[in-house]
Amino acid sequence: MSFPRCALSATKGRRESRSPIRSGMTAFIIMKRTLNSEALTKVGEEVKLSGWVATVRSHGKVAFLDLRDRTGIMQIGAFGKELATQVATLHTQDVVEIIGTVKKRDDRYINPDLPLGTIEVEAKEIKRIVAAEEMPFDMAGKELVVDLPILLDYRTLTLRHPKVSAIFTVQAALMEGFRRAAKELGCTEVFAPTISASATEGGAELFTFKYYDHEAFLVQSPQLYKQMMVGVYERVFLTSHIYRAEPSVTTRHLAESIQLDFEIGFIENFEELLDALEFAYTEMIKYAQETCKKELKLLGVEPSHVHKKVPRVTMREAQELIFKRTGVDHRKELDLMPEDERELAKWALEEHDSDLVTVTHFPTKKRAFYSKPDPKDPEYSLSYDLIYKGLEVSSGAQRIDTKEDLIKVITERGMNPKGFAMYLQAFSYGMPPHGGFSYGLERTTMKLLNLQNIREASLFPRDMERVDERLSKPTQAKKSS
């Protein structure tokens, strides 16, 4: 946050305006709290504000205090030796109550960068409710300059910095934008369990635990459940926690993360899924950008280039295109590499002014078993990834929709259909053509806000080295980017 150097002109007369009738302490009890933002409509009135001290600037007989509450930062002026001295003893993160008068700032002191920069409050009484301990680093600066481990070691403190809390205000808006888009698509919200008795996808490793006298897993995805729910509501969405125990440390993986899922039945063709995928993602980004203008400005983030039309290429086209642009030949690879995704993003931005690009038709054997092979060329599947600023943020496919085909592919992949009894049951009783996709909430937050590490986009990130505190005996990690 920025600290305006503007100031109330400290005149002696002002202190006289203090009400001589009430005792201060009683006033604190009697008066109802005004939120900082509510003060905008209370110019000339006496108010009681509550919040945390963001910073203090003391100049002898004049002192200023920036007060943070959930609606923003308010500048408080303290004039006269007694009050100014009191303010000078306050520290960042102290919890305080302040009684004072709301004043319009002189034109020359207006700070257009602050939402409440047109007013300030002249303090009459200040009461410290809770004293904070000494700050381990500068929390009062415009930027919070700490390394990632410190950012997370002091998570309950660093989250209070406006540039950190803004990240999660945007994240909440992304979630709300997702739900709105899902409802526009006619989806019903459903709730899937995270305790599972069977591994759904293979691949990523599982957290296993003793469930009474049995073995259970934490789900890698609510995939099977959302498909089962297509038989009930046709179109469903869900937001859930997913778990992956892979023993690696990267900038884009977490052991526990939040996944936003859609599944849609009675699709008439593959393109309908791509339309839904791109519509919902675009709407989600737009909603966050429209409702979090203040936060994006604070974070210095330019709006993403998201348009109704998202460029689409097949994986093979993408490899060809990358080969032509860079000479790097990945045309025999069975998947896109992270550097391919980044190059593709460059192409999409240059050629289509788009931060998004959809890649379709990944090799069938590289995708989860329930992905439907393309009838025209079964070596490739009716699958897709959505790439946002060079990172895969979404994945999905049209699904196999007959029990026979599912049993065949489960068996071919060396799994036991018995482990999928409830899932297969849904297909015994009539499943329409369907497909879906999921978005990673932390990845989306990270890319929207141009963060460098996914841990910055998780309130309390879980990885192999940390569960709130650093884990005592760090395991040897396989480091990769």
Added chain:
Amino acid sequence: MSFPRCALSATKGRRESRSPIRSGMTAFIIMKRTLNSEALTKVGEEVKLSGWVATVRSHGKVAFLDLRDRTGIMQIGAFGKELATQVATLHTQDVVEIIGTVKKRDDRYINPDLPLGTIEVEAKEIKRIVAAEEMPFDMAGKELVVDLPILLDYRTLTLRHPKVSAIFTVQAALMEGFRRAAKELGCTEVFAPTISASATEGGAELFTFKYYDHEAFLVQSPQLYKQMMVGVYERVFLTSHIYRAEPSVTTRHLAESIQLDFEIGFIENFEELLDALEFAYTEMIKYAQETCKKELKLLGVEPSHVHKKVPRVTMREAQELIFKRTGVDHRKELDLMPEDERELAKWALEEHDSDLVTVTHFPTKKRAFYSKPDPKDPEYSLSYDLIYKGLEVSSGAQRIDTKEDLIKVITERGMNPKGFAMYLQAFSYGMPPHGGFSYGLERTTMKLLNLQNIREASLFPRDMERVDERLSKPTQAKKSS
């Protein structure tokens, strides 16, 4: 669902209206799907419908089919030997596409009980997309008459019965109502992890698992995280999964359930918390009742008696009141018993026309360590439960808000403050007076809809005997009501 016995009058002439130009199969591909509910505005038009066969009634040259899609049930009439015979071969849960003409029903055939009971569709072409296997029980009746184990064994099927899916439509509305109320209270949505390194509450047993080289737990509550977030946003809400490994089977406990949480900072008094608790719960119920009229009618559920004013009693007053009403003397007990809650509900309904009653001031030692003792009588805490139709659906308290007091109580209860390092950190840096509460989503669904067992209010319930399928080696369960 009910199956109206009304019928289209079968006249020969009707079949002639079939378009002779298009081949049927091409028409299925060309035409865009109409949802059942959209047909209301398409009387006289030819439409293509898709969905599941709910039931078939065959009368030789005339047959009727009720078609279920996500918007409701549509009656389809099939006239003439060919079509009627085709319909007669269809089975419940078959996935079908139907081309036909939307007709207004004759007045005498209008079914006011069905949202789409004023129209029907006269079929021209019927195509079976997927054949369902034989039903293991009657899915076509108005009621689904199966025992709980069968209801859950065939979960992907039974959820398709309108009386079962309606439960979860209401549940989704409760969730949405909760979020709306939370936003009205000024809360920001936050996302807490479910993997924890410390046990928060003691009491209920934990699911423990190997987290890389360490031991971790599934959270019993996001309690500590929501409190930490008060330092950031003052007011937060979250919806999360909670886990309890208690080896008992009751009608009101699940191993995994969904908890709706609030936490509110800068409260001025205890009553403010009670106001918020009751406001949000009442709004949530009202929202579900207003948006799910159709479902409540189908389920035969009368609206709950929820009013702005909820009766409040302390636990000791409640025990006194129950003693006076029934002669049952629990005045020395340290908590309310389930039968006390039920008696209290009777009192609230009789005396205050309320299905809700708030009980406050439970003994401090019976509540979680972070509950604040009443300064006037520290033996009792500033805690509360909300009772809905005789069942505790919510719990909460004002919180201890200094680090010293927290360390003291953690130590007194035989726990190690080191296990709460991140939580205590928040209190090092200034925490305002605060408190909160949580609602159980499944319990609320259960009571709103007068269900007998909480498993009916969970899409895929987890308990010690079942994870989708019944667990192979049932453990000896401690049965209680």
